[in-house]
Amino acid sequence: MTSCDMLLLRFGEITVKGKNRSRFEKAALSHVKSLLRPYPAAKVIHEFGRIYVELNGEPAENIIDALKNVFGVTSISPVKVVPSELEAIVAGAIEFVSAICPGPEATTFKVSARRVWKPFAHGSQEMNKLVGGPVLKASPHLKVDVHHPELELHVEIRERRTYLYSKVIPAAGGFPLGTNGKAMLLLSGGIDSPVAGWSAMRRGLEIECVHFHSYPFTSKMAEEKVIDLAKVLSRYSGQIKLHLIPFTEIQTVLAGTGQDNLIITLMRRAMLRIASMLAERNGALALVTGDSLGQVASQTLASMNVIGRVTELPLLRPLVMSDKEEIIGQAKRIGTYDLSILPYEDCCTLFVPKSPSTNPNLHIVERIEASLAGLTGMLEAAVEGTETLVIKPHEPVQRKAGDEAEIKEDWF
Ligand code: ATP
Ligand code: MG
Secondary structure, eight states: OTTOOEEEEEEOGGGGSGGGHHHHHHHHHHHHHHHTTTOTTOEEEEETTEEEEEOTTSOHHHHHHHHTTOBTEEEEEEEEEEESSHHHHHHHHHHHHHHHOOOSSOEEEEEEEEEOSTTSSSOHHHHHHHHHHHHHHHOTTEEEOSSSOSEEEEEEEOSSEEEEEOOOEEOOBSBOTTTTOEEEEEOOSSSHHHHHHHHHHHBTOEEEEEEEEOTTTSOHHHHHHHHHHHHHHHHHHSOEEEEEEEOHHHHHHHHTTOOGGGHHHHHHHHHHHHHHHHHHHHTOOOEEOOOOTTSSGGGSHHHHHHHHTTOSSOEEOTTTTOOHHHHHHHHHHHTOHHHHTSOOOOGGGGGOOSSOOSSOOHHHHHHHHHHOTTHHHHHHHHHHTOEEEEEOTTSOOEEEEBTOOOOOTTOO
16 A cells, blocks of 8 residues: 555545534544544544545554544545646556556556546546556556446546545444444343444444443453453443443342242343433433344343333344344454353353243233332442443553543543
């Protein structure tokens, strides 16, 4: 990528969002700037509908890898910049093409010029020929194919400068981080919930993670695993909060009811009630889980129905219609898979019944809960006992009692 001096970042569907557009673009711009901190010479320029990153000698490939994770950006092109003068454009095009496609194997090729700056002396069609001819002469292994070329050289003529590019590298897409509000992610140590969290972030949600542990029955290793998973998620958001909730006492009481086949239903409902309280405290308007329809007994439609009725908040299940293989593929791509398959126990695996109900009865479940006089108080106590960590991708974890851990608003 020697011939590239700038990156062009494009926005996708956010451009159709009318008056919200500038707010959305600003959020993506801040995200880009935060990821460029390790590259001080790189300069960011925001233009309506686009972001340019002038590399000024910083490494293109590393920066592309980082910026591919900016939500709201759909694609990135490495660009060569030349003055908007015919000779400079032709010379630049010859150099650009020979750098990315040196031959000798035959390659099909086409020029797609676009005269954005109308005072430029030559029109788009004319420029295709004025650039294409000399490029073909300089690189005889190229062969013109205007329909399905392997190499399409874009020539975008603007007032001050002309941009030459061919590659269009797909990026994360979605909406810029935090532009669609905040939700609490129920983060277990499994494969699904980190993927659900990433999907929610990609849709513009700010996420705070909630994890239930049964320490000392679950180990510190299991907790470390969840912290590490949250750390991977923080790479996509700059930082993330993780609320650790003591769940041992509640689980013990629920198990004490002797309702073996309903225990998972009861535990999930307790988790949702606690997560809803934390949502209220933290200004979140939804809960996100890693549920996928039919995957396990607690994720049948009947189970989801009975479990979900315990909260009034919208329950977002990004993976509900995904197959496990698709979820695993995504977990690998976002970097959570290898952590998720570490064999540490989750609080729920401690109480796995022989035959969990796939069709729980809401009235029976509510009756059991009503018979547990201290349950609501215990849920509130669990909220009070929350430990909140602020997790950043490259820094040691800050631990604080309560859920008051500071999160800097200006992290971007
Ligand atoms: P995952 O791979 O995300 O753990 P799973 O297939 O193992 O999912 P379950 O164990 O049934 O499914 O959990 C369903 C969802 O409930 C999880 O995706 C997660 O959102 C939430 N959940 C389960 N256990 C916990 C926990 N200990 N803390 C927080 N959330 C949890
Ligand atoms: Mg699980």
